[in-house]
Amino acid sequence: MTTTPKPHPTRRLILQGAASVALLGLGNLPFAAPARAAANDKYPEEAFKQKSEADAIKALYGKTAEPSDKVKLDAPEIAENGGVVPISVTTTLDKVTSISFFVAENPFALAASYKIPDGTIPAVANRLKMARTTRLTAIVEADGKLYSATKEVKVTVGGCGG
Amino acid sequence: MASSIRVRGTSNGDITEVQALIQHPMDTGLVKDSKGELIPAHFIQELKFECNGKDVFVADWGTAVSKDPYVKFSFKGAKKGDELKISWTDNKGGSDTTTAKIA
Amino acid sequence: MKRSLALAMLLALSLAPSARAANEADYKAAYATAEAVSKEAAGMRNQWTVTVSALAAAKKAADGGDFDRAVAAAKEAEALAKASIFQATSEKEAWKAMEIR
């Protein structure tokens, strides 16, 4: 992300506007310990804390995935805006129990994880945030094995730089 | 206060398609406000959809889900008029729930 | 071609470095002229954001006692304000060149 050399009134207006997209101060992470309301299945807290994609996959599933063309990942070439990137995945695999999305270049790779009870179609569409140009990975857990698909999404700011 | 959840469930007899848009800031905790202070992390962690007493879809979300999050999925085994129950909880213990009839 | 040449000369002229270290009096003088020109630019409703930030930088440097930087920033603000005035006056007619007819 471009770092703005000198904050001043109008720039602050833009900073505030782009605040939700520009991830400043990546270093210090005041990741508030999430107050977990009682929920029957466990929220994969550890997995969401991992920085790298590999650690997040290991924390979430405890095994590795193999690429498969049965997992169809749909994401834009160039994201219209890093804050709202429409992404969807469908698969022809059966006995699917879980679908997850990993954004490699984000501060925390695991973005979202969905539990797919039987009777639910193994497909999800959602809108994710991406800090910068990144590799996007979708992983489908089917019959205990992991299958993945990846796509490169280009992300940059807009405007001519006020 | 109107619910923070907008949901649309449409069934074509066999498969019900569900779309939901939820009003929530989804703050990552890494972004500074205009005064230069970090806005604390505030995001939905779990979103659950139930129908006829059974979970049909459970989402575990991190900080990378967009503000005012949107999700779409489909499931079998429900018909027009069934009731869909949607509820979410966030990392500050906030929550909301609503129900909607499948059209 | 004529107007942009004049603009470039104008900018170069006003950036002549001063020899000895600047003191508060130099800063006050430089800041006063810069502020006057920037007020004129604002009066023509064509102020530039960089003029405003250069003026602020000058004041900040002066508050910190660094008068060399303060004078430089004030002179720069003056140059930017002059450029924005030049832009406003030349655009009074120049805009017609781009009009869709």
Add this chain to the structure above:
Amino acid sequence: MKQRATILFGSAFVALAALAFAATRVVAADKVDPVADAKAFQNFFFRKFPNVKHEDFVNGPYSMNEDMKRQWQEKEEFPPYEFALDAGKEMFSTPFKNGKTYADCFPNGGIGIRQNYPYFDTKEGKVVTLELALNRCREANGEAPYSYVKDEMASLTAYMAFTSRGKPMDIKIPDDPRALAAFENGKRYFYTRRGQMNFSCASCHVQSPGERIRAETLAPALGILNAMPIYRSEWSGMGTTSRRFVTCNSQTRAVPLEPQSDEYRDVEYFLSYVANGLPISGPGARP
């Protein structure tokens, strides 16, 4: 000093720009003819983008780029301005402390009239925009005016735009020299270069619509206000016409004027008039 580099960049840019646009144009006698201007304006875009359907121009960048259009259509299934729209509808029917509502201030109860704004008020001798009329309605009923660049104003204008969706823009210029002067002043503002970047609105929205400024695809100037107010992912929030003008100014490093100052009202008048006939598509979702 970094700043000195930016001045040289600025002045070099001015020299370059002057060179590039020294196209000699015969300056016709300055009789203001809005009808001819509107026809020339529309034909410029219809000829420059022959395969863009006329009514598609109101979709801004999405009329210029297929991949972006797909992302937009996906978003339109459940648009992010949904909340602003509902909030606007609720505000519109909530009475003021004195029992009146916005419906009492506007013709036809404020429903389906957005396409006639801005209009020229012959009593006041100035352009009145929808946002200005809404705040005047609030003040007339003893309520505090809303900020022109914040969500409340965007929600109200979102609802009013929604009730006019599909109706062709229908801006009138009364036979009043002051109205012609306002139109001309708006046109002048639109073509005048400003800021250290030395851009005018036309530099981006007439010279290079469809091209990119970094990640953003530039919208064509024709119908550019038809989708207002817009939810911009960039702002992750709603934006009124005022907010768009103010942020565009800062982008070119020009200090913005007060929202709803005469120049902004006149340029909105000019841009809306030349888009007459194209459908209202507000509220819109944009990058």
